[in-house]
């Protein structure tokens with residue numbers, strides 16, 4: 245029987261993720277893997293994983309939740325956190341906070357807006373954020389700092405960059421080079437484009453599984469605290485603002501659709517993962533490598549829809565009846 249509950253117990257959550265993963269095994273409508281990064285084109289589309297890490301209580305997981313995948317743009321949430329810790333509100337002089345309504349790697353809008361990216365989650369914005377992290381250190385040191393941050397958040401020292409994916413992106417990231425060069429020309433990058441992109445490609449190529457990623461994202465559900473180890477990652481105010489950006493800008497030009505259908509802050513990546521935050525409750529990751537035409541995972545998005553339908557989780561208040 246299907247469990248639909250307002251404050252689900254661990255057992256009920258387990259039932260929900262088992263149901264979702266079980267149903268998706270047979271699903272044939274999976275979209276297509278990202279093939280503009282050659283290494284990602286090799287990933288088996290017939291995988292699905294899901295993990296929920298509540299801020300109080302034990303995690304649940306289902307399917308391929310222990311298989312690592314390329315976190316890609318989900319890394320942008322974590323580098324934004326690091327950059328805010330370094331430069332605070334000064335960051336907003338160099339990057340905006342509005343949805344772009346354009347594809348994640350769009351060049352045209354950047355030219356109209358004089359090299360100031362719309363938000364930190366489109367590629368141009370994340371490249372500026374990488375430039376901030378690069379200040380006063382080498383690209384290698386900046387990459388180690390980001391990986392170290394992910395390890396501490398996930399409580400797992402095995403988290404690392406998939407170097408094949410990073411190389412694959414560096415070989416084919418022509419649009420990202422174009423974005424970087426344009427912003428450098430407009431005075432919005434302080435470092436050499438090659439160095440900034442080395443940081444950016446490596447952060448995108450970090451490989452994590454659903455459990456690690458949900459654990460890492462937990463501070464955003466818990467007002468900036470990384471629960472299990474009781475350390476403050478970021479202030480409650482900044483955690484709230486990152487959540488706001490995830491809700492409005494986390495799914496590229498389908499951000500409105502995710503807010504409409506799911507109603508929680510989320511960030512997707514072209515590796516097929518989505519990190520969702522239920523403030524005060526839990527961090528959730530769903531992953532399936534097949535993407536829709538906007539670059540968001542088809543089944544991971546559906547998994548979130550199903551999860552919020554059955555739990556009532558939403559930042560827009562309780563759910564009195566069925567969503568329509």
Ligand code: GLU
Nearest residue numbers: 316317348367448513514
């Ligand atoms: N590394 C990817 C790129 O720059 C990230 C895209 C994404 O996950 O949205 O194209």
